[in-house]
Amino acid sequence: MRLDACSAGVPACMFTDVLVIGGGGAGLRAAIEADAHGAKVLLLTKGKLGHSGVTAIACSDRMAFHVTLPETEPGGPDNWRYHADDIYVIGGYVSDYDLAETLARNSADAFYFLDGLGVPFVKKGGKPEQFVTDGSKYARACYTGPRTANEIEAALVRRLRQTSVRVRENAMAVELIVDQGGKAVIGALCMDMKSEEFFTIGAHSVVLATGGAGSAFKVNVYPDGMTGDGYSLAYRAGAELVNLEFIQIGLSSVKTKLACSGSLMRAVPRFVNDDGEEFLAKHFPAGTSPLEIHTTVFRKGASWPVSQREPSRIIDIAVSREIARGKKVFLDYGANPDGFEFDALPEEIKRRYESEKKVPITDGKRRASPLCRLREINPDSIAWLREHGVDLEAGDTIEIAPAAQHFQGGVKINCLAETTVKNLYAAGECAGGQHGANRPGGNALMDCQVFGKIAGANAAQNAKQRSGDKLSKRTIEERCESVRRMVGKDSSEAASRVRERVQELLSSAAGVVRTEDGLREGIVEVEELLRAGVRVDADGMVFALETQAMLNVAKMVMGAAQRRKESRGPHLFFPSPDSTEPLPIDEENWRQYIVIARRDGEMVFERRKSVPKAGSDF
Numbered sequence: 338m339r340l341d342a343c344s345a346g347v348p349a350c351m352f353t354d355v356l357v358i359g360g361g362g363a364g365l366r367a368a369i370e371a372d373a374h375g376a377k378v379l380l381l382t383k384g385k386l387g388h389s390g391v392t393a394i395a396c397s398d399r400m401a402f403h404v405t406l407p408e409t410e411p412g413g414p415d416n417w418r419y420h421a422d423d424i425y426v427i428g429g430y431v432s433d434y435d436l437a438e439t440l441a442r443n444s445a446d447a448f449y450f451l452d453g454l455g456v457p458f459v460k461k462g463g464k465p466e467q468f469v470t471d472g473s474k475y476a477r478a479c480y481t482g483p484r485t486a487n488e489i490e491a492a493l494v495r496r497l498r499q500t501s502v503r504v505r506e507n508a509m510a511v512e513l514i515v516d517q518g519g520k521a522v523i524g525a526l527c528m529d530m531k532s533e534e535f536f537t538i539g540a541h542s543v544v545l546a547t548g549g550a551g552s553a554f555k556v557n558v559y560p561d562g563m564t565g566d567g568y569s570l571a572y573r574a575g576a577e578l579v580n581l582e583f584i585q586i587g588l589s590s591v592k593t594k595l596a597c598s599g600s601l602m603r604a605v606p607r608f609v610n611d612d613g614e615e616f617l618a619k620h621f622p623a624g625t626s627p628l629e630i631h632t633t634v635f636r637k638g639a640s641w642p643v644s645q646r647e648p649s650r651i652i653d654i655a656v657s658r659e660i661a662r663g664k665k666v667f668l669d670y671g672a673n674p675d676g677f678e679f680d681a682l683p684e685e686i687k688r689r690y691e692s693e694k695k696v697p698i699t700d701g702k703r704r705a706s707p708l709c710r711l712r713e714i715n716p717d718s719i720a721w722l723r724e725h726g727v728d729l730e731a732g733d734t735i736e737i738a739p740a741a742q743h744f745q746g747g748v749k750i751n752c753l754a755e756t757t758v759k760n761l762y763a764a765g766e767c768a769g770g771q772h773g774a775n776r777p778g779g780n781a782l783m784d785c786q787v788f789g790k791i792a793g794a795n796a797a798q799n800a801k802q803r804s805g806d807k808l809s810k811r812t813i814e815e816r817c818e819s820v821r822r823m824v825g826k827d828s829s830e831a832a833s834r835v836r837e838r839v840q841e842l843l844s845s846a847a848g849v850v851r852t853e854d855g856l857r858e859g860i861v862e863v864e865e866l867l868r869a870g871v872r873v874d875a876d877g878m879v880f881a882l883e884t885q886a887m888l889n890v891a892k893m894v895m896g897a898a899q900r901r902k903e904s905r906g907p908h909l910f911f912p913s914p915d916s917t918e919p920l921p922i923d924e925e926n927w928r929q930y931i932v933i934a935r936r937d938g939e940m941v942f943e944r945r946k947s948v949p950k951a952g953s954d955f
């Protein structure tokens with residue numbers, strides 16, 4: 338690698354063939370592949386490699402990696418085609434079918450690569466165990482346990498250390514540098530997170546692998562720092578983004594970030610607010626029996642993310658409405674919900690419960706309380722919660738709220754992981770178009786590996802074809818100036834205040850209950866904040882730049898959500914604030930995705946047909 342300082346007054350400048358921005362599953366896989374193709378690669382990451390981002394840090398009760406292996410259901414040489422169909426059909430027909438096919442066809446290769454690196458997937462008789470996840474038809478989910486993602490990250494970091502990839506830690510990409518004609522990316526302006534000094538990296542190809550933007554929501558289960566920088570960087574560089582209104586949201590513990598799904602629902606706890614009121618019944622249609630309510634709670638265990646296609650969405654709506662009227666909401670395992678009778682539950686539910694028993698108890702105890710049932714079907718969750726400060730045995734309740742877990746959309750890519758801007762690639766959660774409105778659990782970790790590899794290979798290939806485009810001193814100076822302007826207006830609000838506000842706005846206007854009025858008011862406020870600008874405060878320059886990115890993300894998410902006049906996936910659009918039912922899905926007019934881009938300095942939203950399955954009437 339050439340490492341040469343530019344002329345005086347210009348930030349230190351380095352040059353590489355391929356710059357990978359992000360050190361999660363997608364970024365690591367891209368860097369490893371680009372290196373294998375003979376490119377000089379530099380990987381830049383906020384924080385320390387292996388210790389920042391979702392892949393490195395997030396965990397849940399059993400993290401899933403979806404894969405279609407030769408033996409995977411429903412079997413046969415074409416079984417990966419069922420996987421592609423599920424991504425597209427369950428996704429709601431608003432993703433590109435060719436990308437779904439790419440994911441499914443390459444999933445086995447991705448699995449074998451990780452297996453070869455020593456990721457400890459659970460196996461039986463030499464074959465990986467596979468189970469059915471939220472929103473899937475077939476058992477495709479492989480796992481190592483609660484830390485599948487972290488183990489993938491660790492294995493990839495070990496592999497990366499054996500390559501010639503250079504790593505720049507604790508550094509943030511703050512602006513992509515485009516050429517004079519504004520058509521191609523030629524590098525990135527970056528900032529050292531400790532010294533807050535700018536530096537530049539010239540690159541033939543840039544891979545964006547910056548993950549999602551969960552931190553832009555007040556309630557989320559992401560680790561800190563996931564502020565959607567990649568979405569904002571791509572948008573400002575002129576790339577298209579897609580499907581940003583589709584964000585996976587589900588009920589989670591506010592204190593511990595634990596997704597409250599599976600057995601935590603199948604124990605059928607009481608849903609109470611801070612007045613002690615058991616509130617679910619009043620959000621169900623009049624005349625709904627307690628048995629129907631308890632059955633819905635049980636079924637919520639198998640449909641954690643809110644979705645238009647799941648009747649259990651009524652529970653997310655009920656919780657959201659309670660929070661919107663200023664209440665806190667809790668799961669109480671100390672006593673049965675009103676009118677609960679275990680014996681009255683439908684046979685199919687009792688069979689499901691039966692299959693989960695780990696520490697069998699007496700019939701009497703099973704009928705006595707949700708805590709007894711949770712002890713029977715998932716004692717580990719009680720222990721885990723206790724370790725994290727919530728002691729159900731001592732009478733604690735779990736405060737819950739709808740939390741963001743995954744951005745289904747992102748920077749629009751094609752099958753080569755190319756974005757709509759030359760030399761710019763995207764992979765993983767930062768990329769969009771490969772998932773639809775719903776994302777069957779397990780496909781995100783797989784996506785990072787499949788498109789990470791593709792992005793790395795094509796970025797390396799592209800770099801070979803380009804010769805020595807240089808960053809001019811003027812271009813760099815201009816970019817530094819524009820970044821300083823972005824976070825340095827006198828009239829602007831302090832970054833910490835803006836961040837708090839944007840997080841509140843996104844969680845309230847673009848959470849579970851979305852209304853025309855709420856979204857319109859949210860957009861007006863975000864636009865005002867964007868106009869006024871973000872002022873660096875005691876939290877520093879990096880914090881301010883991240884907050885600026887969050888504002889762009891908020892405008893894109895709310896703008897897309899406001900335009901989609903139907904409900905699909907997690908996007909529940911209510912005609913008015915007091916309507917009890919969201920609009921239905923509108924297959925005739927809305928089997929389309931919304932593409933976002935910057936044209937003449939303005940954010941534009943365009944409805945477009947996604948790539949369909951060839952020769953089918955999907």
Ligand SMILES: Cc1cc2nc3c(=O)[nH]c(=O)nc-3n(C[C@H](O)[C@H](O)[C@H](O)COP(=O)(O)OP(=O)(O)OC[C@H]3O[C@@H](n4cnc5c(N)ncnc54)[C@H](O)[C@@H]3O)c2cc1C
Binds near residue numbers: 364567
């Ligand atoms: C609690 C939880 C549970 C989940 N469970 C599952 C599951 O079971 N199965 C599944 O398939 N998916 C699951 N997901 C989703 C999945 O884990 C993520 O989508 C995936 O790990 C994202 O990987 P990534 O490489 O795209 O991004 P990340 O792993 O988030 O990495 C992003 C990287 O980019 C860096 N970065 C960001 N901005 C910048 C910048 N400006 N400059 C430099 N670096 C930057 C970050 O520091 C980080 O290194 C879960 C997510 C969560 C939060």
